[in-house]
Structure formats: structure tokens, C-alpha cells
Amino acid sequence: MNVSRWLARRRMAALTKAVYDSALTEDDEPSEPSVARLLPGGASVAALIIVIVLIAAVGVWRHAATREHSQALAQSSSEREESEAAAVATGPSPSAPASVGERTDDVVVYVSGAVASPGVLTLPASSRVIDAITAAGGATPEADLESINLARILVDGEQIRVAVVGESPPASSEAGTAAGACVRLATATETELQTLPGIGPALAQRIISYRSTHPRLTSVEELDDVPGIGPSLIEKIRPGVCG
Numbered sequence: 001m002n003v004s005r006w007l008a009r010r011r012m013a014a015l016t017k018a019v020y021d022s023a024l025t026e027d028d029e030p031s032e033p034s035v036a037r038l039l040p041g042g043a044s045v046a047a048l049i050i051v052i053v054l055i056a057a058v059g060v061w062r063h064a065a066t067r068e069h070s071q072a073l074a075q076s077s078s079e080r081e082e083s084e085a086a087a088v089a090t091g092p093s094p095s096a097p098a099s100v101g102e103r104t105d106d107v108v109v110y111v112s113g114a115v116a117s118p119g120v121l122t123l124p125a126s127s128r129v130i131d132a133i134t135a136a137g138g139a140t141p142e143a144d145l146e147s148i149n150l151a152r153i154l155v156d157g158e159q160i161r162v163a164v165v166g167e168s169p170p171a172s173s174e175a176g177t178a179a180g181a182c183v184r185l186a187t188a189t190e191t192e193l194q195t196l197p198g199i200g201p202a203l204a205q206r207i208i209s210y211r212s213t214h215p216r217l218t219s220v221e222e223l224d225d226v227p228g229i230g231p232s233l234i235e236k237i238r239p240g241v242c243g
Helices: 002-028 031-038 042-090 096-102 129-135 201-213 220-225 231-240
Strands: 106-113 119-124 159-162
Touching: 106 129, 119 129, 129 159, 201 220, 220 231
Parallel strands: 106 159
Antiparallel strands: 106 119
């Protein structure tokens, strides 16, 4: 009986050990493939390197693009500030008021008296009195054209009245010199100088100031040395200046 029990115990111990060893073997075997799967192969390493390089390249490109954009904005702002500073430093031209007498747009004049169609006319700025009379239908047979300076350049807003023969000519036009009269540059007053086309108070005063250092001012060409008076304005006032 004791032998049987001992054998049974031996068999049970052996069976228990076998089961225990089998369990240990099943638990240990799956760990090897798991570790193997965690270790990257050659293809995985290459793909990882490519991804890292692409990320780095994108970062470098974005940094360069941002830097170029910032430099462009800074340069544009600098150029705008320099342009505004140059405009402020330059300022308006001192001779700007004289440009009124040198306009190249149309002029509006009123032609009346001994003409076929009296009225308000619009003519090119370079037109002369004869052009205005022609545009008004021409002078009538009784018109006294000898009393008018037909070569004078028109001034915007003036009235041109054509007198008939035997009629006293008008004392002066509204924006020009007196009909048949002329201005002597060497002796004319500021008011008389302003009867010349395109000569206002400012230019008249400049002519008088220039005349104080050039007392022998007789030629209209000398006015080219006066600030604000150029060749175009000289041609306009030439017919009204005494030769």
C-alpha cells in the first residue's frame, strides 16, 4: 500500500512538472517574434531617413520663403519712404504760378462789335485775335481792323470788341493790353505790366525787381532771365511790348 501511494505521488509530481514546463515553454516562445518585429529592417530604416530629410527640406524652404518676403516688404517700405522724403524735400516749383500763363488747354473769349456772329467762343490756347474774329464769322465791311492788334495771342476770359470805322476804339480789353497801345518794359508800372497776357501781380513785381538791377531793360528777350518767365510766355507778351 505504501509503495502504491509512493508511485502515485511520483507520477503526480512528474505530471505536474511536465505541465509546468510546458506552460513555461509556451510563454517564452512568442516573445522572440515580438522582439524581432520591433527591430526595423533595411527598408524601414531607408523610409524613415527619407521622411526625416523631407521634413527638414520643407522647414528650410519655409524659412527661406519667409525671409525673402520680409526682405521684400522692408525694401518696398524703404523705397516708399525715400520717395515721400524726396517729394517733401523738392516741394513745389517756385515758378509754378507762372505756369498759368503757359497753359496749353483751350481758351474762352467773347468776340463782339463789327463781326458777323458775335458770341462766346472756345479756341486753342495758341490762337490769336485774328483767329477769334475769323471764328466769329469774320469782320463786317465797316469794321476798323487797324485799331486792333490782330497778331496778339488770346488770353482766357478776355473780350475782343471790333470797332467800326470812325468809332473810338475801346480803352483796353479785359485781359490784355489797350487796343493799339504797347507797354514799355523800362518804365511800365506794376499795373501796366499786368495788362500783358499772362502777367499777374507776382510776375509784374519780379519784372520790376529785375529792372532795378537792369535799368536798360528794353528787349522782351531779356525777360527770359526773370524767374517764372519762359519762351512760351515771352511769345505771348511780345505783341504788347513796345519795340
